[in-house]
Amino acid sequence: MSITVYLVDDHRLFLAGVRAELSEEFSIVGSAHDVDTAIEEIRGFAPDVVLVDVHMPDGGGIAVVEGVAETTPDVKFLALSVSDQAEDVIAMIRAGARGYVTKTIEPADLADAVRRIDAGDAVFSPRLAGFVLDAFAGAMPSDDDPELDQLTTREKDVLRLIARGFAYKQVARKLNISIKTVETHVSSVLRKLQLTNRHELARWASKRRIV
Numbered sequence: 001m002s003i004t005v006y007l008v009d010d011h012r013l014f015l016a017g018v019r020a021e022l023s024e025e026f027s028i029v030g031s032a033h034d035v036d037t038a039i040e041e042i043r044g045f046a047p048d049v050v051l052v053d054v055h056m057p058d059g060g061g062i063a064v065v066e067g068v069a070e071t072t073p074d075v076k077f078l079a080l081s082v083s084d085q086a087e088d089v090i091a092m093i094r095a096g097a098r099g100y101v102t103k104t105i106e107p108a109d110l111a112d113a114v115r116r117i118d119a120g121d122a123v124f125s126p127r128l129a130g131f132v133l134d135a136f137a138g139a140m141p142s143d144d145d146p147e148l149d150q151l152t153t154r155e156k157d158v159l160r161l162i163a164r165g166f167a168y169k170q171v172a173r174k175l176n177i178s179i180k181t182v183e184t185h186v187s188s189v190l191r192k193l194q195l196t197n198r199h200e201l202a203r204w205a206s207k208r209r210i211v
Contacts, residue, residue: 003118006047007031008038008064009080010056014103018051018080021107026114035059039067046072048118052097054081054088065095070199074167078117080110089128099123120170150192158185162198163205 005026009015010033019028029045032038035058042050042064050068054061065077079092079100089100098117101110102125113123151159154175161171168186172179186198195201 002027003049003114004029004045004047005114006038006042006045006050008033008042008050008056008061009053010034011053018110022111022114025111035063035067038064042068042075043072046075048076049114050075050077051080051114052077054079054083054092061092061097062095065092065097069096069202073199073202076117076120078113078123080105084125084128089124100128101125102128120166120174147193151189155185155189155192158182159189159201159205162186163202 003026005022005028007015007018007028008031009018012033015031015033019031022028029047030041032041035056038050038052050064052061052064061077061079061081068075068077077092077097077099079089079097080103081088081100082103084102092100098120099113099122101113101123105113105125116123148156157175158171161174166174168179168182171182175182186201190196190198190201193201193204195204
């Protein structure tokens with residue numbers, strides 16, 4: 001079954017070019033030139049992967065990612081931008097994007113990035129990966145975090161993957177456990193941390209920079 005892709009960019013000519021390059025391999029379910037339309041349609045289509053520009057009016061890529069995450073958390077985002085600034089890369093990843101590539105990327109490499117994002121990988125243009133490593137280096141909570149100390153080692157493993165945006169089936173595959181076991185661990189984590197859903201869990205983890 002073809003990977004479904006949605007495109008967001010306020011530069012119509014560039015958007016048309018990306019659509020032309022990717023449409024032979026992927027199912028392009030829609031596109032938008034503005035934030036509000038993108039959020040509404042992505043929620044409706046629930047594509048596998050969204051390619052989103054970073055700098056657009058009304059909040060740009062960050063607004064799109066955050067606007068979709070609360071209602072459609074399994075959608076994966078790949079930022080596609082002219083900017084290679086560290087602050088843009090880090091901001092998009094913190095918002096929930098799974099990867100960040102620049103618009104100088106070759107078409108074949110972009111197609112490969114879409115496939116990898118769909119598979120659950122994190123994808124970055126080579127020089128941008130260092131920004132992310134630097135930003136999150138040493139960011140795990142200290143050992144004396146009383147809330148984190150409540151969790152078992154396996155619960156922490158599940159928590160980190162959920163916080164990174166993985167779906168339950170992807171967590172199960174990565175940890176070699178059943179989806180039911182993932183659900184049990186998530187329920188236990190929610191109970192121990194006094195949270196009500198996975199969105200609150202993701203925000204809790206984000207504040208503590210658990211990735």
